[in-house]
Amino acid sequence: MYDSNDSNIVTKGPANHKKSVILTFDDGPSRVLPDILDILKSENVPAMFFWQSRLLFPKRPWKRVLDEGHIIGTHTVKHPNLVRLTYEKQYQELSNSVTKIEDVTGQPIKYFRPPFGQYNADTLKAAEQLQLTPVLWRVAAIDWELKEEPEQIITNVTDYLEDGAVILLHELRQTLDVLPDLIKTIKAEGYGFTQL
Numbered sequence: 001m002y003d004s005n006d007s008n009i010v011t012k013g014p015a016n017h018k019k020s021v022i023l024t025f026d027d028g029p030s031r032v033l034p035d036i037l038d039i040l041k042s043e044n045v046p047a048m049f050f051w052q053s054r055l056l057f058p059k060r061p062w063k064r065v066l067d068e069g070h071i072i073g074t075h076t077v078k079h080p081n082l083v084r085l086t087y088e089k090q091y092q093e094l095s096n097s098v099t100k101i102e103d104v105t106g107q108p109i110k111y112f113r114p115p116f117g118q119y120n121a122d123t124l125k126a127a128e129q130l131q132l133t134p135v136l137w138r139v140a141a142i143d144w145e146l147k148e149e150p151e152q153i154i155t156n157v158t159d160y161l162e163d164g165a166v167i168l169l170h171e172l173r174q175t176l177d178v179l180p181d182l183i184k185t186i187k188a189e190g191y192g193f194t195q196l
């Protein structure tokens with residue numbers, strides 16, 4: 001559980017009539033993206049994707065992501081730990097990634113997730129300059145460590161469900177494999193799905 005009192009960053013969505021959570025997928029666009037989109041579509045779940053712009057090859061299905069109602073945010077160009085960079089370098093990472101994604105998709109980028117969840121005052125300043133809202137998470141699935149035990153991904157999420165929680169997932173094979181069960185379990189707990 002990510003517990004932050006920093007009012008500059010977002011870990012929860014707006015209050016809704018129905019209790020709901022926000023699924024977010026980092027580190028794409030990856031090879032498993034089309035399959036993730038198929039599952040989200042069949043379950044009628046909107047999500048948010050935070051992309052490394054260096055991975056946004058022309059053939060990645062960015063148009064499908066937008067057409068199917070998902071939101072694309074930036075996760076920088078190549079995933080540096082921003083707190084180790086100067087303000088200028090941080091600004092460049094954000095600005096260059098936004099420019100690349102916007103050039104490809106034609107859609108404005110409004111949301112930003114710092115790699116490793118690491119940020120400092122310079123990060124917030126750069127984000128503000130670029131009118132990007134930093135988004136962290138409330139619940140981390142730790143899916144990147146669970147290639148051998150993907151079922152644990154579901155437990156890591158469902159044990160900490162709460163209304164409005166932003167849930168951190170990744171565009172990984174093991175995450176794809178459990179995604180249908182994860183969504184069904186969240187629905188069975190009485191939650192819907194929303195976005196920022």
Ligand SMILES: [Zn+2]
Binds near residue numbers: 026027075079115
């Ligand atoms: Zn990442």
